Amino acid sequence: xxxxxxxxxxxxLKTGQSMTLQCAQDMNHEYMSWxxxxxxxxxxxxxxxxxxxxxxxxxxPNGYNVSRSTTEDFPLRLLSAAPSQTSVYFCASRPLVLxxxxxxxxxxLLVL
Amino acid sequence: xxxxxxxxxxxxxxxxxxxxIKCTYSDSASNYFPxxxxxxxxxxxxxxxxxxxxxxxxxxxxxxxxNKTAKHFSLHITETQPEDSAVYFCAASSDSGGSNYKxxxxxxxxxxxxx
Numbered sequence: 001x002x003x004x005x006x007x008x009x010x011x012x013l014k015t016g017q018s019m020t021l022q023c024a025q026d027m028n029h030e031y032m033s034w035x036x037x038x039x040x041x042x043x044x045x046x047x048x049x050x051x052x053x054x055x056x057x058x059x060x061p062n063g064y065n066v067s068r069s070t071t072e073d074f075p076l077r078l079l080s081a082a083p084s085q086t087s088v089y090f091c092a093s094r095p096l097v098l099x100x101x102x103x104x105x106x107x108x109l110l111v112l
Numbered sequence: 113x114x115x116x117x118x119x120x121x122x123x124x125x126x127x128x129x130x131x132x133i134k135c136t137y138s139d140s141a142s143n144y145f146p147x148x149x150x151x152x153x154x155x156x157x158x159x160x161x162x163x164x165x166x167x168x169x170x171x172x173x174x175x176x177x178x179n180k181t182a183k184h185f186s187l188h189i190t191e192t193q194p195e196d197s198a199v200y201f202c203a204a205s206s207d208s209g210g211s212n213y214k215x216x217x218x219x220x221x222x223x224x225x226x227x
Contacts, residue, residue, distance in 0.1 A: 042119075045215040099215070100161065102158070104155050
């Protein structure tokens with residue numbers, strides 16, 4: 001199993017540009033989530049999904065969109081990037097009935 | 113909502129010494145407490161977890177203790193080695209219903225083990 005994979009590893013954007021961060025898992029986990037990690041802030045939940053076709057907001061959802069068309073994939077979209085979205089983004093997944101989450105390697109995003 | 117406080121933010125120890133990281137949580141409904149290790153440039157990895165019906169759990173050099181009454185839990189690493197150097201995160205989880213377990217993380221502790 002590859003576990004949770006994320007692409008790209010690193011991205012530079014200009015303010016106002018859009019992009020999609022990709023996340024995929026091959027563990028057949030129903031639950032998937034996106035976190036952002038900022039210095040001194042820990043990990044904060046952006047959006048999550050409990051299954052295909054179902055998404056919900058986390059702690060810091062503004063400026064981000066998600067969709068879940070398949071069990072395996074959970075892309076995160078930035079429609080108009082802002083410097084405040086400079087961060088490291090982690091995708092995670094888990095079985096629906098268990099609490100343990102498995103994280104991907106992260107995407108480092110710089111918005112100029 | 114849940115609030116998790118983690119201390120210290122940085123910890124430096126000599127190789128072979130013990131390291132202790134402490135976390136407190138606010139929501140008495142939280143019942144699952146994982147610890148994650150994050151090495152530079154990598155995603156967090158689960159190293160140990162504990163549930164609210166257990167007071168202590170050990171896995172080789174790593175142990176976690178939980179005091180439900182005081183709402184705090186701690187990570188203990190004995191005989192530290194340079195490869196233990198990393199950022200450690202604690203987290204607390206409660207069920208919002210329908211298996212909607214929500215993890216709230218502490219802000220992390222940078223552990224440095226000096227050879």
